[in-house]
Amino acid sequence: MPGRRPLLAGLVAGTALAVLSPFAAAQGGQWPERAIRVIVPFPPSGATDLVARVVAQKVSQELGQSLVIDNRPGAGGTIGTAEAAKASADGYTLLFTTSSTHAISPHLMPKLAYRADKDFTPIAHVADAASVLLVTNALPVKTVQELISYAKANPGKLNYATSGNGTIVHLNTAAFAAQAGITLTHVPYKGTAQSISDLATGQVHMLFDSIPTGMPHVASGRLRALAVTSAERTQLAPQLPTVAESGLPGYASVTWFGVYAPAGLKPELTAKINAAFNKAMQNPEVIASLAKLGAEVAKPGTPAQFADLVKADSARWAKVIQDNHITLD
Missing domain, CATH: 3.40.190.150 (Bordetella uptake gene, domain 1)
Known part of the structure; x- marks a missing residue:
């Protein structure tokens, strides 16, 4: 009598074997x-x-x-x-x-x-x-346009955190700064989580973070969220506008x-x-x-x-x- 081939359903973390008849x-x-x-x-x-x-x-x-x-x-x-x-x-x-x-x-x-x-x-x-644009409460800005205006009025004085050179966080900010026509200083960290404390105390001024890790700090009042990077508003943070609708048309990441x-x-x-x-x-x-x-x-x-x-x-x-x-x- 032929052997049966077991049906393996679901995800397994180890090696799975399919026994063929x-x-x-x-x-x-x-x-x-x-x-x-x-x-x-x-x-x-x-x-x-x-x-x-x-x-x-x-x-x-x-x-x-x-x-x-x-x-x-x-x-x-x-x-x-x-x-x-x-x-x-x-x-x-x-x-x-x-x-x-x-x-x-x-x-x-x-x-x-x-x-x-x-x-x-x-x-x-x-x-x-998508990512969310976070800023320190030490900055007197509540919108993307206000952030851009502040950066232009204070050239070279704003810096931004990233999770390292060449990461999506780095690229998001570089693209943002270039399109906005502002100058920012890059401060790389080993991960965005390590930059949150410095962002909260104003040692760094802005960060493009993931929504799940960034928004709890916004809810607690520790940080301020200005916009999300998606082309359209995200259901994960529907109250936030996109960067594109906030003054940088076409920006999406x-x-x-x-x-x-x-x-x-x-x-x-x-x-x-x-x-x-x-x-x-x-x-x-x-x-x-x-x-x-x-x-x-x-x-x-x-x-x-x-x-x-x-x-x-x-x-x-x-x-x-x-x-x-x-x-x-």
Whole structure:
């Protein structure tokens, strides 16, 4: 009597095994016949990892196989991304990543071990995370326009915190300053959390932070929020205007989360995986869980639409990096 192939549902943190029956193995079966490895090129419990786990749980239910999260952190996500690029394009290895590895790092690390635009098959745009512009209460400003006017009246006197050179926080502020026509001094920290105390006491003046980590300090009165970086107002902080509607038309920046496979994945598999992620992103539980992590689900789209989004994002950050002479040093 042929053995049974167990159905592995849900997300697991360790190695998952799919036991195929002799009959199924002989017939070749249909994808997916076993667990799917999802490389997350960032550390466990970080934002990307948490988003990936929420989404993977629902996608596994759609596909009838486990999606096994495999954290491969290092070098700003580029180590795990390079590993994914070298995997077989058979549908059993996916990459869950962000704009960092595909739209930013290629312009900061010219000797990457992967080509962001050639070594991957775009699958799905999953979610976006906007930032919030925070200022110290020591500044006499309550709007973006007032901040810009104050900076112009006090050239070179304002500084801003970031989580390090070349990070999205750094790029957000550089783009903001350039469009506003103001001069700001960069003060890099090892993480934005470490800058909050200095921001609260007025040692640094502004910070583009994530909404979940920044808004509690606004609610407590410790800091002041001026605007969000998304193109439209976010449901995560609906009371705040966007930077664009506050005086800098066209300004928009989010960290996107997306899924890739190695280059060469068959179109039928690409379409099937894309459909599974699109359906998972419409699940109310996923929407609610991601909101708690500061992310909003993307509208269902095609792999081609995701590729176009990344191409445009990459071009934008390339210009910001070049114009502002940003390096990792």
